[in-house]
Amino acid sequence: MDEKERFELYKRAIYKWGPDPQFRQLQEELAEFISDCAILIAKINHADRGRVDVAELAEEVADVEIMIEMVRAMIGDQKVSEFKEMKLERLRKRLEKDGG
Numbered sequence: 286m287d288e289k290e291r292f293e294l295y296k297r298a299i300y301k302w303g304p305d306p307q308f309r310q311l312q313e314e315l316a317e318f319i320s321d322c323a324i325l326i327a328k329i330n331h332a333d334r335g336r337v338d339v340a341e342l343a344e345e346v347a348d349v350e351i352m353i354e355m356v357r358a359m360i361g362d363q364k365v366s367e368f369k370e371m372k373l374e375r376l377r378k379r380l381e382k383d384g385g
Contacts, residue, residue: 295358311352
């Protein structure tokens, strides 16, 4: 599914369920993601004794990305892209300044 198709799907979901429920769903996905990150941190710290379940983490990342893209569709993808570019430029300048 390309980007245009994804955003059309998001718009349909927003129209069907409304923006407030979609924001609440994003909150839920982010809470689950934070929990999974904490688990992953513990697993990385003990990597020499066990395995890291990358598939489980990847599924949670996918959930969060879908919800973030849906919010982008709700509030304006272009505005988010502008802020993202501004912040990436700031990061680039910091790295250049610090010799990174």
